[in-house]
Amino acid sequence: MPGKSLDTINKTEREYWDENKLERSSIKRLRRHAFHFSYKRQEKILNKIIRKTFEGKELLELGSHEWLSWVKGRVKPKKITCINISQVELDKGIKNVKELPFEIEFHLMDANELIFEDESFDVVYGGAILHHLDIEKTMNHVYRVLKPGGFILFLEPMNINPIYKIYRKMNPKERTPDEHALVGTDFKIIKKKFTFSHEFFDFMSVFFGFISLKIFGDKKYGNIINRFGFALDVVISKIPFLYVLFARVIIYGQKR
Numbered sequence: 001m002p003g004k005s006l007d008t009i010n011k012t013e014r015e016y017w018d019e020n021k022l023e024r025s026s027i028k029r030l031r032r033h034a035f036h037f038s039y040k041r042q043e044k045i046l047n048k049i050i051r052k053t054f055e056g057k058e059l060l061e062l063g064s065h066e067w068l069s070w071v072k073g074r075v076k077p078k079k080i081t082c083i084n085i086s087q088v089e090l091d092k093g094i095k096n097v098k099e100l101p102f103e104i105e106f107h108l109m110d111a112n113e114l115i116f117e118d119e120s121f122d123v124v125y126g127g128a129i130l131h132h133l134d135i136e137k138t139m140n141h142v143y144r145v146l147k148p149g150g151f152i153l154f155l156e157p158m159n160i161n162p163i164y165k166i167y168r169k170m171n172p173k174e175r176t177p178d179e180h181a182l183v184g185t186d187f188k189i190i191k192k193k194f195t196f197s198h199e200f201f202d203f204m205s206v207f208f209g210f211i212s213l214k215i216f217g218d219k220k221y222g223n224i225i226n227r228f229g230f231a232l233d234v235v236i237s238k239i240p241f242l243y244v245l246f247a248r249v250i251i252y253g254q255k256r
Helices: 006-018 025-034 036-053 067-071 087-095 135-145 162-170 184-193 204-216 224-236 240-245
Strands: 058-062 079-084 103-108 121-127 146-157 197-201 248-254
Touching: 006 087, 025 036, 025 204, 025 224, 036 067, 036 146, 036 197, 036 204, 036 224, 036 248, 058 067, 067 079, 067 121, 079 087, 087 103, 121 135, 135 146, 135 184, 204 224
Parallel strands: 058 079, 058 121, 079 103, 121 146
Antiparallel strands: 146 248, 197 248
C-alpha cells in the first residue's frame, strides 16, 4: 500500500465503518439479480468446506459481525474468536450472541497485527475482509497463529477484469478509499504459505443481472435471464485462464 502508512489507512477504515459512510443501495439492487443463483452455489460450496473443517475446532474470524452466518445450522465449533478494527462493527457481532453451545469472544484488533499466540487456531476465516488489509502482512500473521495443518477460508471480491476496474473507479462511494479487491499478485502471496483451492463467481451473471434489473426492477430475481447468466458462469469458471474475468472468489487452503 504505497504512499500511506498503515496507521493512516487503519484510521480511515475505522472511520468509514464506525460512521457508516458507504453508499451501496444501487449496487445492492444489482447484486440481488446478478448474484441470485451464485449465492445458492456459494452456500453449497461453503457448506461443504465448513462442515469438513469447522466442527469442534477453534476458529478465528477476521471481521466479527458475520460470524453467525458462517456456522448457524452447519456446525458447532469448540470456540470462535472474532476481531474487528471498528467497535461499531464489533458490536454488531456481539448483538448476535445469545445462548450458544460453544464459547465465543470478541476483540477490538487490527487484522494486520494479530496479537494472539502462535498456533492458537484451527481455522481462520472471513467474508470480504482481506481486500481491506495488507495481504502479505496479514497472511504472515494468519500463518503464525494457525496450528500445523490449519485451514483458511475467505470469500473476497476480485479486481482483475478491466470492466470491473472502471466500474470501481466510477463508484468510489461504494467502498473505502484504500480497499483493494484481489488481483493475481495477492493470490501469489497466499500461495507462499498455504495450499490454494478456489471457486470463482459472477462474470456474465453481472451483465445479465443488469439487463434483468432494468426489465424487472428490484424483484423477480429468479428469472430466466439471471439463470442463463449464471449457467454461463458455471461453464466459464471451469476454464483456468478465464478466472481473471470474475468478480468474486472463495479461497480455501491449508497451512503448508
